[in-house]
Amino acid sequence: MKQKIRKGILTYSALLFPLTFFFMSPYVIIMSAAYGIVNGSALFFGFLLLFSMIGSRLFCGWLCPGGAIQEQAAHSNNKAWNGKWKNSSKYIIWFFWLALVVFLWISNGPLAVNFFNMYSLDSHIFVIYMIVVTLIYVFALATGKRGMCHSLCWMAPFMIIGEKCADFLHIPRFRLKAETENCISCGRCSKKCPMSLDVVEMVKTNQMDSNECISCLECADICPKQVIKFGISAKVK
Template sequence: MSPSLPASSPAEKLTLAMVATGLLALLLALADADPGRQQTWLYLALGLVSIGTLTWSWLRFGRHPAGVQQNNLWQRASTGRGSVAWVTGLVLTGFYVVLYWYSSDDGQGNFGPLNNLVHGLDSFSRWLRARPADQWFLYGTFYTLAILLMGTRALWKYRHSRYQLIRTGSVMFFQLGFAFIIPALLQFFQQPEFYFSYFWPLKYDYLFPGTAAALVHNGGLGVFMVFWGAVMSLLATPVLTYFYGKRWYCSWVCGCGGLAETAGDPYRQLADKSRAAWRWEVRIIYPVLGLIVAITAVLWVNFALNSSLLGEVGSGAAKWYGFAIGAVFSGVIGVGFYPILGPRVWCRFGCPMAAYLGLLQKHFSRFRISTNGGQCISCGNCSNVCEMGIDVKQYAQRGEPIIRASCVGCGMCSTACPRGVVNLENGPREGRYQASPLIHADSLRILS
């Protein structure tokens, strides 16, 4: 007979009811035709969801002993691909579909099904950006709020780990400051919107000739933006990855990774760890990287030849890439499928930046995850928390270091290990594929 799920306390139920009431207020904001009430309902919804989530996080994690709790994850309807997970996935997927294809401005300030929510943020947008809201400002606000709220949850949950506290604080800082406030302030001062925490090939158009020419034409700040994007993509990224692995970006800076590590944390155990999934990962992610490299190169050659090589064909390929990869893969599938496939589907199978960083990490970096096979008790906690589908336990049992292109260095395998078997290291490149003598000594001592 399987153990019953632990019951939520009355206080937890009350906070969850507060969140549910906030979601109801969000529906009322969508349906109400009065502009004044739309804004009231929207801000009431955001307030109730925020207060409810923060209070629930403290009640659930802050009042209990610190540590990685993995009990009953596969029994819960929300985290074990049950009915709640499927409903959540459908709602998220539906939101992205509506956002990308049914919420564009019709030229008269109408944003389709999301019109009431967009205009509900008009006053906030005018205060921050000196212009009315649009569907992308709505999305950015929701995205940032999700990272901040669920990031606070992660801070309570992993408060015993200094590494997790700093890493979670980092993704919250970069999302709020570099991906939300700074781009908005640039617009406030009539400058081009620019995200200093996103680089090519993830933000693929930042090194396209059309984007670069438009920024340079804007003046000194635009020139700096082009310089920043080129240096961070082609120089700083290899150097930082050499010293720290891909974790410096994927787990500390990137907004996609930030959402996965915070809002996606309840679903990290869902990542497929089969060999078949790994094969598909290799078959998909590297062709995506090759595709955007080819498109970028073709666009620059075409630009150098005054569009005499391909005309508008290159631009058409770029638009197709933006639709198929930038919208469908990274948004609809990458986030909408969190509750079903885990939070790193986009990072694992489709992100060209992850592929670029992964190649550098595997072949040129000093980063590795060391394991001590002599101390491993095969509990499987490390594999269960790996959102990138790496079966960490198999490496730990054999005392082998983990050097995988897909590893984002989140450190959760080390945090979840009850015996300190798994450790993140930035050691010398020499010998990084071999286990340390201490590991072999421990293994021999136990076997004897």
């Protein structure tokens, strides 16, 4: 039931994407910064960082339209896509992109805040929207399960930083827990994980925190022994 609700929310979020993609755009934030404007996507990325200090990556698993598009692509390519360099590339892209945005803000200050800067619902925006959706879909088809989340997503680093800050400050946040002793190593959790994580190994070693976990709870729902629990708690030292 939980997963039906999650998929329903993701589908609805994908349907609303023509109205919301301006607020998640890595391009619009640069164009706005060039005019000394802090736009809606900048504010939204800041919100995601703060939200993840309590909600971890629930946004990715339950609300992100890009995630919804990739989960559709996974019906055609369900290959695992996870690994050191596959996950690291997003940080390199993110670092240079954010450095450019900050440079433009500093160069074009004093800054003004305009949440709707460059927001438009003209018909040409629909063409841009279709291009964005196609690129996300094709990238996930070419790579594998949520390949873009692992390798390209410019929003994920904000949330991973938020999670790290919460753990550093011992702020309770949403996280998985495992009752390791009940696991029968059936492997269903790993197979089901949309982020290609080795959940069986996470359970066995009782290391349920992963930067790549999107809190979707697929693993908890598929487990026949209810090994995987979830809740809000601070990191155990």
